[in-house]
Amino acid sequence: MQLKDKVALVTGGRGGIGRAICARFLKEGATVFAADLSEHGSLEDAATDDSRFVKLDVTSEADAKAAMAKVDAECGRLDVLVNAAGIEIEHTIEQTSLDDWNRIFAINVTGTFLTSKHALPLMRQAAASGTGASIINFGSYDGFIADPGLAAYCASKGAVHALTRAMACDHGPEGIRVNAVCPGYVDTPMLRSFFSGEGSGAGGGSLDTVLDAVKAVHPTRTCGTPEDIANLVNWLASDEARYASGQLWVLDGGLSAQVQQMRL
Numbered sequence: 001m002q003l004k005d006k007v008a009l010v011t012g013g014r015g016g017i018g019r020a021i022c023a024r025f026l027k028e029g030a031t032v033f034a035a036d037l038s039e040h041g042s043l044e045d046a047a048t049d050d051s052r053f054v055k056l057d058v059t060s061e062a063d064a065k066a067a068m069a070k071v072d073a074e075c076g077r078l079d080v081l082v083n084a085a086g087i088e089i090e091h092t093i094e095q096t097s098l099d100d101w102n103r104i105f106a107i108n109v110t111g112t113f114l115t116s117k118h119a120l121p122l123m124r125q126a127a128a129s130g131t132g133a134s135i136i137n138f139g140s141y142d143g144f145i146a147d148p149g150l151a152a153y154c155a156s157k158g159a160v161h162a163l164t165r166a167m168a169c170d171h172g173p174e175g176i177r178v179n180a181v182c183p184g185y186v187d188t189p190m191l192r193s194f195f196s197g198e199g200s201g202a203g204g205g206s207l208d209t210v211l212d213a214v215k216a217v218h219p220t221r222t223c224g225t226p227e228d229i230a231n232l233v234n235w236l237a238s239d240e241a242r243y244a245s246g247q248l249w250v251l252d253g254g255l256s257a258q259v260q261q262m263r264l
C-alpha cells in the first residue's frame with residue numbers, strides 16, 4: 001500500500017476524477033477527506049465510499065479554514081492535497097460575461113490558492129515528521145493548447161500551471177512537493193457537458209458518435225478514464241515521487257504530441 005498512514009484531502013472529491021482519486025487513495029491505505037459542494041458532487045447516482053465528506057466551496061476562505069480545522073481535529077496532519085475542484089464554461093471571450101469570467105477564475109484558480117494556503121501549516125507539520133508532503137493541482141492540456149469555445153477555461157488552467165511552479169519553488173525547501181496533472185479528454189460529466197455544448201465543434205452528433213470520433217484522433221485511439229488520472233495522482237502523492245516537483249504532467253494519450261495534419 002503506497003499511501004499507508006498518510007492523510008489526504010481531495011477537493012472536487014465527489015466529481016468524476018476526484019472520486020476515482022479518493023477510491024485509489026483509500027485502496028492505498030490513506031485516510032481520505034473528500035471535499036466538495038455536496039455529497040454527490042457532479043455524479044448524482046454514484047455510490048459513496050469510505051472517504052470522510054467535507055462540505056467545501058473552494059471560493060470561500062472561511063470554508064477552507066473550516067475544512068483544515070476538521071482535518072486537524074480528526075488527524076492532526078495533512079500529507080496530500082489534491083486540488084481537483086473545477087468548472088468549465090463553454091464560450092469564446094465575446095460570449096463570456098464578466099461574471100462568468102470571474103466565476104471560473106474564482107473556482108479554478110482562487111480555489112487552488114485558498115485551499116493550498118490554508119493546508120500549508122498542516123502539510124508543513126506532516127513534512128517535518130516524515131517523508132515530505134505533496135500538493136497536486138489540476139491543470140489541463142487546455143493550459144498549453146486550446147479547445148475551441150473554452151477561452152476562460154484555457155486561461156484559468158494556464159494560471160494554475162504558473163501557480164504550480166511558483167508554489168513548488170516556495171515550498172520545496174519545507175519538504176512540500178507541488179505538481180500539476182494536466183489531463184486530455186477524460187470521460188467525466190465535465191467532458192460530456194463539453195461535447196453536448198454548442199461551442200465544442202462536435203457538430204451536433206450523438207454523444208457516442210462524438211466520443212468515438214474523439215477516440216479516433218488520439219494516437220492511442222482512446223480517451224482517458226478517471227482511473228488513468230488517479231494512477232498518476234497516486235504516484236505523485238507517494239514517497240516514490242520524492243524527486244518530482246514543479247512539473248506539469250500531461251496525460252492525454254499522446255493527443256498534444258501529434259501534429260494536426262495527421263488528422264487529414
Ligand SMILES: NC(=O)c1ccc[n+]([C@@H]2O[C@H](COP(=O)([O-])OP(=O)(O)OC[C@H]3O[C@@H](n4cnc5c(N)ncnc54)[C@H](O)[C@@H]3O)[C@@H](O)[C@H]2O)c1
Binds near residue numbers: 018
Ligand atoms: N474531464 C476532463 O476531460 C478534464 C480534462 C482536463 C482537466 N480536467 C480537470 O480535472 C478536474 C476534475 O474534473 P472532472 O472532469 O472530474 O469534473 P467534474 O465536473 O466531474 O467534477 C468537478 C467537481 O468539482 C466540484 N466543484 C465545482 N465547483 C466547486 C466549488 N466551488 N467548490 C468545491 N467543489 C466544486 C463539483 O461539484 C464536481 O464534483 C477539474 O479541475 C478539471 O478542470 C478535466
